Structures are given as C-alpha cells and as structure tokens.
Amino acid sequence: MPYKKRIGLKLGTVNTLVFRENNDILVHEPSIIAYNIQTNSILGVGEVARDIIGRTPPGVIPIQPLQDGVIADLDMTLNLVTYFLEKVKLSKIYKNEIVICMPAGLNSVERSELMRLISSISRANTYLVHESVATAYGSELEFSMHKGAMVADLGGGKSSCTMVSCGDIVAESSIKVAGKQIDAAIRKYFKYQYRLVIGELTSEILKIKHASVANNFKNYPVTVRGRDLVTGLPKAITFERAELQLAIAATVDKIIDVIKSTFALISPDLVYEVMMDGLILTGGTAQLNGLAQRVEQELCCPVQVANNPISNLVKGVFVASRELDLGGIKHAL
Template identity: 35%
Template sequence: MGFTDEVGIDLGTANVLVYIKGKGVVLNEPSVVAINRDTNEILAVGEEARQMLGRTPSNIIAVRPLRDGVISDYDVTERMLKYFIRKTCGNSRFFKPRIMVCVPSGVTEVEKRAVREAATQAGGKAVFLMEEPVAAAIGAGLDISKPDGVMIIDIGGGTTDVAVISLGGIVTSTSVKVAGDKFDEAIIKYMRKEHKLYIGERTAEEMKITIGTAYPREEMVVKECRGRDLVTGLPKSIEITSKEMMEALDEPLQVICEVAHGVLERTPPELSADISNSGIVITGGGALLHGIDKRIEERTGITVRIAEDPKSCVAIGTGKALNSIDAIENNQMNKRRSYI
C-alpha cells in the first residue's frame, strides 16, 4: 500500500475508523486488543480480537483500551493505533503521517494530551484534535460555516455528544457517558433482574442490534436469547420480545433525550428558530437503534433525521477537515508564538 501523509482517525470506544485523504474510510474495526498476559504480546487487534471477548483462556485477555470516549489503557491504545496506522498507511519506519483525531466535546486537557501523545507515539508526525460533534456535522453533509444553527446528536459507543453549531464552531454542547455501551449494560441488567439469566456483552449487543428499539414497533419482533441460568448455573435459552427491549433501554434513552432537551434550552433564540426549521441530525452507531429518531422527536418536538451512513460520519468529517489541515497547523503555531 502506498504511503499517504494525511490521516483522519475516529478513535471510538467501540470502533476505530481510519480515513485516508483521496481514498475515504479504509478501515472500520472494533477497538479491541487481545493480549497474552504472560509475554505481554499482542495476539490480535480489531475484529479478530472482538471474536475472543468472553471466550479466552486465563493467560489471554481481550481488552477494550477506551472507555466512555477516553483512553483507559494508554499503552494498549498506543499499540492498537500503531497497528491500524501501519495497516492502512504502509509499514515504513521513516514515514510519519499528519493525523487528525476526533475526541468527545467534553474531554479534559489531560485526556486530550493522552490522545495526542498516543497518536504521536504510534507514528504521527503532527497530531491535531477535532471535536466529535463538529466532525459528525461535516460528515453528515451539513454546512456549518453559515450563521444558521445546526443541531447534532452523535451517539457513539462510550459517549453521546449533543451540540449546536454555527459559523464553524460549537455554540452550546453537552457530552454524557451514556451511549451504545450503556445500552448493552442496560440489557444485561434487565436480563438478570427479569429473567434470572446472565448474558455476556456480545449477546447483549446482538440483541440491541436485532430487536432493540427506542419507540414502539408496528410489529413485535422476537429473538431467542442464550445465557446462564442464575438459579441452576446451567445454560438456558429463552425468547425475548422487542417490547421487553424497549423497557430495558428506557433509562439510558431517557438520559439522552433529557440532554438534548437541556442543550435546546441553553441555545440562543435565533439559533433555536433555525433548528426548529432545519431539524436535528443524529449520527454515530447509536443512530441505528430502531425508533431513536421518533423517541427524540417526541421529547423535543423538533423533526429528527438520521444521517446517511451514521457510523462513518465522524471519520468522513475528520477526513474532510484534512483539507484545511495546513490552516489549522499555521493557526496552532501562531497560538504557540503568542504564548511565548
């Protein structure tokens, strides 16, 4: 694979997407790494490692180095990034690309520094950070340079970012650590409480994707769920309906709806008028949950639409921002000079 000098990375809690200028999204793999505990050697990264979740012998662990949108295991994140950069950009020791990485809107300076350092150690010549809602809005095809207000809800794996954007910047925003992972946790909790059945993360995610719903479906869907009976300790299989899934997911969905409502309350009136005309756009993997647009629409009273290819919006937006990377680099250098 030929070398490229500009790379956009959506460093997500659930998935890592890599965008290469001129080629588009070239990689979309789970943020999972399988490590041999005895030798500290990486055995698998991405989809291959995800298959190992909950199924490994004692000397092998499958870890997710990002939690709630931020780095929880710095060393593993760095090694994972290095692997993905080499896989997509080629394996030259002398070649170092300029990297644009997306971070949730609410991250602290310490968390930003951790992302910057991990990307630099993984082989970046210069690393720039971009806020996820801005990247998501660009990736969804919204023109954020105008003085009109646009509202974006980016529901990822670890965080949900809600932001109102105007003139290329965030006017008001909130980031909460309630997203895809919390949906899975809510399903696991529900199954334990209501059915005395213990299921793993992968089973919960599968149920969320196939029968999960945020709003009553026209036709009820049923799926067989396998797990361990908490009473007998033996494997057990039961049928679960989409109605039960709606009940299980109610709490995290309520949080997301309230956050969206709260951001609208803090939005200047002129921009609120723009949003009521243009509507709200949902991006991120969470946008694929059945009926989530109707649920948010019901709470806010504003038309909600799901972006085209919502999972890739942040990566595509990051990639489009690479076109102005020179301007960003000059701007950062000028800022540094003004501090000296």
C-alpha cells in the same frame, strides 16, 4: 517537495477508524486488545483480539484502552494505535499529516496528551477536529461557517450533543451512557426477570434486531438462549418484544435528556435555527428503532439520522481540515 499525505484517525470506545481523503477506509476494527496477564504479552489487536476472546485458556483478558470516549490506559492505547498505523504502513511515508477526530468532553490536558501520543508514534504533523464538527460538515444539512448545526453523537460508550456555529463549538453536553449501557440494561433485565445470563454479543443482537423505543411497534415473541443463573445449565426462554422497550427505557431517557440539556445552553436564535433546519443524530446508537421519532416528538424539531455515519464522518473530517488550512476552524488546534 516532500510527499505529503493526510490521514484521518478516529479512536472510539468500540471501534477505531483509519481513513484517507478519498473516502477510502483503511482500518475499521474493534478497539480491543487480547492480553495475557500471565506472560504480560499481547496476543491480538482489533479483529484478531475480538475473535480469540473467550476462546483462549484462562489468563487472557480483553482490554479496551478507551472507555467512554476517553483514553483510560495510555500504554495500551499506544499499542492499539501503533498496530493500526503500522497496518497501513504510515510510518514509511514521509511528511504525513494526521487529522484526529476529537470526541466531546475532552479537556485541554486530554487533547494535548492525545496529540502527543499520536505524534510520538507516527512522526506526523497532528491536528484535532471535533467529531461533531466533522459530522456537521459531512451531513446533508446546509452547514457552513455562518450557519449553526446541532449534532447528537450517540456512540458506544458516550452520548454527546454539540452546537456548532460560526466554525466554533458554542455548547456541548455529554453523558457516559450510550450503546454499551443499553446492552447492559438488556442483560440486567433477563438476569433478574428470568434468572438467565446472556452474553454481550447476545444483548447487542437483541438491541439491533428487536429493541424499539417507538410508541407504535409490532409486538412478537422472541427466543433467547443463555445460562441458567441457578443451575448453570443452558436455558432458552421466549419473551415478548415489548419487554425490551421496558428494559431499556430508563437508559434511553438519560440519552434524550442530554440532548434536551444542550438547548438550555444556547441562544434563542440558535434554538430557532435548530427548529428550522433540524438536529443531526449520528453514531451507532442513533440507529435504534424509533429513537429519531421519539426525539422529534419530545423536542418538537426535525431530526435527521445519518444513514451512513462513517461515510459522513470521513467526508466531514477532510472538509473541516481544509477549513482549518484556511484558518476557518478556531477550535481545531
């Protein structure tokens, strides 16, 4: 009997994961490629690309093959996935099965293209499991084939909210607004308010360490450094933490609105289940300070934040794939 191995793959706008069924993370690297447009060559992928971007001569650009959870550049996605699968030596293992986490919002053509792409470079049997279903199975909620769960996946390039019931997707809503757009809102605020240009890494650090959408939070001064928009020289300013809440308010409202819109698509009985059992928030943006409390207040239902969304996803992918083996998950193929 040929050796069979099941591998999980999550292609994200920000990061790509390759993992095994025993919760072993084989790859967790940025979904980015450093590309030299002068020589038409790839200088680095993943962590290597992240480390050299901005430190190379002109002509080297960062390419993110996935934008807002969707494949934007097919050839570069092929290079990205090939690199990561070769890194785990998948191509040398006979009779592989790859379970792909499918983000919300993909149409049937995009799903078929994704499966064809992975199959062509891995020579493995390929299955699709909806990312929200995997998160539901991997969460601490009492989720089963006969019980519903609502999952809001707030990632880097897209926020989606999905209602899962009886092993199928009942309703889903998504918007191309998430962590990257919050970072951009912070950069825009400092550009127009202080004539200060800050980098992507700086805005992300400000978001993670200091931004909050809670009603009550401790205000304190924060110093940030960047480039003066007028003189072009280095510049440091001190601002109040509360200004970050002002900077990101409109963007966060859009994310919460997509969760609200999903309730309008489901039956009163499912609304009751969510109000009793709670809503699952997952993804990096779900960790934004005060966001869970804000969602609870606006939706009047309990909210559970996935403390370790990667671990939940990895666990849930293989639980869901076992259900797939039993014919339980109708949407997975």
